[in-house]
Amino acid sequence: MAAGVTIAFALEGQLRLDDQPAWHEAVALVRRQPGSRLIVLATRPDGQRLRGPHQRRIEAQALASLRARLGAAAIPLLAFPQKSTAAVLAELHPLLRPDQLLQAQQSRLWSDWPLDPERFPLVFSDFRRKLDRPPEPPLAPPDLTGLGWTAGDWPEAWPRQWLAPVDPDPSADRLPPADPGPHDGGADHALPRGEPHGEPDCDPQSDPRSAFPFRGDEPTALARLQHFCFVSDGLRHYKARRNGLVGTEFSSKLSPFLAIGALSVRRIWQVLLDYQARYGADEGSDWLKVELLWREFFLWSEQRHGAAFHAASGLLNRQPDWVENRELFARWCRADCGHPLIDAQLRELLATGYLSNRGRQWVASHFINSLQLPWIWGARFFEWWLIDAEPALNTGNWAYLAGVGSDPRSFGGSPRRFDLERQVGLYDPEQTHRQLWS
Ligand SMILES: Cc1cc2nc3c(=O)[nH]c(=O)nc-3n(C[C@H](O)[C@H](O)[C@H](O)COP(=O)(O)OP(=O)(O)OC[C@H]3O[C@@H](n4cnc5c(N)ncnc54)[C@H](O)[C@@H]3O)c2cc1C
Numbered sequence: 001m002a003a004g005v006t007i008a009f010a011l012e013g014q015l016r017l018d019d020q021p022a023w024h025e026a027v028a029l030v031r032r033q034p035g036s037r038l039i040v041l042a043t044r045p046d047g048q049r050l051r052g053p054h055q056r057r058i059e060a061q062a063l064a065s066l067r068a069r070l071g072a073a074a075i076p077l078l079a080f081p082q083k084s085t086a087a088v089l090a091e092l093h094p095l096l097r098p099d100q101l102l103q104a105q106q107s108r109l110w111s112d113w114p115l116d117p118e119r120f121p122l123v124f125s126d127f128r129r130k131l132d133r134p135p136e137p138p139l140a141p142p143d144l145t146g147l148g149w150t151a152g153d154w155p156e157a158w159p160r161q162w163l164a165p166v167d168p169d170p171s172a173d174r175l176p177p178a179d180p181g182p183h184d185g186g187a188d189h190a191l192p193r194g195e196p197h198g199e200p201d202c203d204p205q206s207d208p209r210s211a212f213p214f215r216g217d218e219p220t221a222l223a224r225l226q227h228f229c230f231v232s233d234g235l236r237h238y239k240a241r242r243n244g245l246v247g248t249e250f251s252s253k254l255s256p257f258l259a260i261g262a263l264s265v266r267r268i269w270q271v272l273l274d275y276q277a278r279y280g281a282d283e284g285s286d287w288l289k290v291e292l293l294w295r296e297f298f299l300w301s302e303q304r305h306g307a308a309f310h311a312a313s314g315l316l317n318r319q320p321d322w323v324e325n326r327e328l329f330a331r332w333c334r335a336d337c338g339h340p341l342i343d344a345q346l347r348e349l350l351a352t353g354y355l356s357n358r359g360r361q362w363v364a365s366h367f368i369n370s371l372q373l374p375w376i377w378g379a380r381f382f383e384w385w386l387i388d389a390e391p392a393l394n395t396g397n398w399a400y401l402a403g404v405g406s407d408p409r410s411f412g413g414s415p416r417r418f419d420l421e422r423q424v425g426l427y428d429p430e431q432t433h434r435q436l437w438s
Helices: 021-032 052-070 085-092 124-130 218-229 255-257 266-278 283-305 325-333 340-352 357-370 375-385 391-402 420-427 432-435
Strands: 007-011 037-043 077-084 100-103
Touching: 007 021, 007 085, 021 037, 021 100, 037 052, 037 085, 052 077, 052 218, 052 255, 077 085, 085 100, 124 283, 218 255, 218 266, 266 283, 283 391, 340 357, 340 375, 340 420, 340 432, 357 375, 357 391, 357 420, 375 391
Parallel strands: 007 037, 007 100, 037 077
Antiparallel strands: none
16 A cells, blocks of 8 residues: 555545535645545444435435545545444454544534523524524535545455445436536535536436435435526425425425435525525525524534433423323324324325425324324334434424424423314315325
């Protein structure tokens, strides 16, 4: 092997090259020490639960794309998506012993507490009102020219499975076109070079009825962001349509990309700012920013409260009434709870991994209030099946609806309840969703 040091960059479940501050540091270290090498380890955060089947599908797509793009720069990616960085380093030892390790962080709008953690608000409206720093801008991916390995660097002793394909997918090596596009202003936070435009790529394996028919890789994530903001009129009408149930354009469908780190939330925010600079702030773009702040609220809240955030008694430390009816739960898990509207939602969840926000609220509220099952059972089921499962967002929303979290309406004692008949009249008067998933 040539002289110099080996710098490892662990992805920690953040499957992208855009807006990765630690990746910039790793590249800078290698540039400062000629003859050094970069290696990328696809690992997951310590303690993170295993991903469910839908999320694993898009994770494999994102990894295959990353490997192909890094491969084009002759930088190896060793994929161990089910293992923590510490476990992977132990497995690689002694064949590969990086001299320095840099680790990716989960994408958030702020790299440090946006508010004093000691006085972190219980309620979202207080969180939003108290914010006094704008989100941090994203970093465009670094230039990798000249950083690739040469043939002699590649140790013969490396087991072949380290570099085995993650997903035998023919479109994985798709590179973005050379056209930088109209949004690349050359600034540090400009869109990644070669930003793809037009239609995001669809996944031939997904159910044709799916509201999230896309592949999970980073180029598709960036294309979807562009498409929703600038090509379809999705963003402009977002506030009016976000309670929709069917189709791709009623909401952004960015959550699966965020959950596997294929898209940076700062990139989304930056694109929303670009949109507002160009067209002015409208209801749709303002509302999407509010939803991204909800994500932030739950992530920091989980970090602040730790185990209490995920406890059955929640942040309010209140024991909800429930009945541990395992037989009813088993039927519910098979989308056979007997309520046609809820069963249709569950069928969609099982088949595609995606559910609209409105659908999730109905299912959770019915589970808690009508079936009176333990909300933590429903939350764990969602975490396994959702293609965008993020424990902080999932638990935060379930606890909110169970009346043990951050819903101020439940502070008096009872959780909010959805009148399903009325809701259907409002959001699915033609029963389009129910027929699609009958
Ligand atoms: C019971 C329940 C469980 C949920 N579990 C998850 C989960 O595991 N992962 C997840 O990403 N979202 C979860 N949500 C929140 C929300 O339903 C999804 O983020 C949204 O439906 C994803 O689709 P989208 O990206 O098109 O959303 P959009 O409406 O386009 O919103 C854009 C982004 O804003 C954020 N956001 C939107 N709504 C919420 C919300 N209520 N709470 C926090 N952040 C929000 C998400 O990051 C989302 O991607 C849950 C909601 C409920 C009611």
